[in-house]
Amino acid sequence: MKAVVGMIAPFSLAGEWYKGNLHTHSTESDGQASPQQLVDIYAENAYDFLAITDHMRLTDTTGLEARGMVLIPGSELHGGQGELGQHYHVVALGVREPISFAADATAQQVMEAATARSELCFVAHPSWSSLTYRDLLSLPDHLGIEVYNTTCHHGIGRGESAVQWDDLLARGQRLLGLAVDDAHLHYPDAIGGWVMVKAPERSEAALLTALRQGHFYSSTGPTIEMLESEEDRLYVKCSPVQEIRVICPKPGHGSTSYRLGRPGPFTEAEFAVREAWEVVRVEVVDARGRVAWSNPIWFV
Ligand SMILES: [Zn+2]
Ligand SMILES: [Zn+2]
Known part of the structure; x- marks a missing residue:
């Protein structure tokens, strides 16, 4: 882990x-x-x-x-x-x-x-x-x-x-x-x-x-209720939003709830922690386009 x-x-x-x-x-x-x-x-x-x-x-x-x-x-x-x-x-x-x-x-x-x-x-x-x-x-x-x-x-x-x-x-x-x-x-x-x-x-x-x-x-609207990383999973819980994003500022390795195969709303999502991640941050976006931004999560 x-x-x-x-x-x-x-x-x-x-x-x-x-x-x-x-x-x-x-x-x-x-x-x-x-x-x-x-x-x-x-x-x-x-x-x-x-x-x-x-x-x-x-x-x-x-x-x-x-x-x-x-x-x-x-x-x-x-x-x-x-x-x-x-x-x-x-x-x-x-x-x-x-x-x-x-x-x-x-x-x-x-x-x-x-x-x-x-x-x-x-x-x-x-x-x-x-x-x-x-x-x-x-x-x-x-x-x-x-x-x-x-x-x-x-x-x-x-x-x-x-x-x-x-x-x-x-x-x-x-x-x-x-x-x-x-x-x-x-x-x-x-x-x-x-x-x-x-x-x-x-x-x-x-x-x-x-x-x-x-x-x-x-935030400009949504609430982030939990960010948790356990056993190589990153878990996000929030107020109802249309999309939960894990943004990796380095090339190519982020993810979004859209990839889970349904358009939302979401109140939670879980992502696999990737070996390539050095730093990621989480954004959640509600139906009105309002955003909440977590601070960066650095991995060692
Ligand atoms: Zn000013
Ligand atoms: Zn100013």
Whole structure:
């Protein structure tokens, strides 16, 4: 049996699932809603946590009525330039004071500043930013990339960055994928993409630790209830979906529920673990085209 070193863990861990959005803008930068209005919108949609990540500043959320949510202090930073000419955007979370760097800082320097002064950081919307794999490979250590961004999806039709993620995974990068809203509320771009985090308690420290450990999955709708690998089988259990996919970023060895000979709906599927698998990830897609993305599962 192949040993699993990846992100199966959250599904069998003790703890609770907490739903949250890690990327949002208020009137403190270019968003339409005030910080309190954002908190109200997410609280009314039963979120457990929210990060207000205004551009190039740290919005103080300590005076807000949190309405039962954990408010994670964060910031979105811009800098450097990809080979196609766009700036990099980086989301930093667990930020205690504003993060500054030189106006001509490279993307590497922006990421280093973010890493030094936050609990975790990740690359925002690679598709929207037209970042290439060469741009992304050149960055220092970070958590991962936004696999889905709601405002980029509804704004310009480039919300998904699974292709970039797979390219990086195939090249040996150990990066996680996060779905976020990046809500600005100039059009309906809230409550579209989120992370589900498995943590022992609903606190900022526990949520950030769980995120760093990869104890989460991302979704625009479906629920992943179980991922399990036993005796060379990979088992997936989820809310009703039309297709369950095991995606192998390296050439040629993934699989999908479609090969089981019926079109769905499915709430579970089992796949044979292939000898060639080094890393795979699971996607489930419901009848409305909404997706949930597991984090990668690495095999040794
Ligand atoms: Zn951005
Ligand atoms: Zn943003």
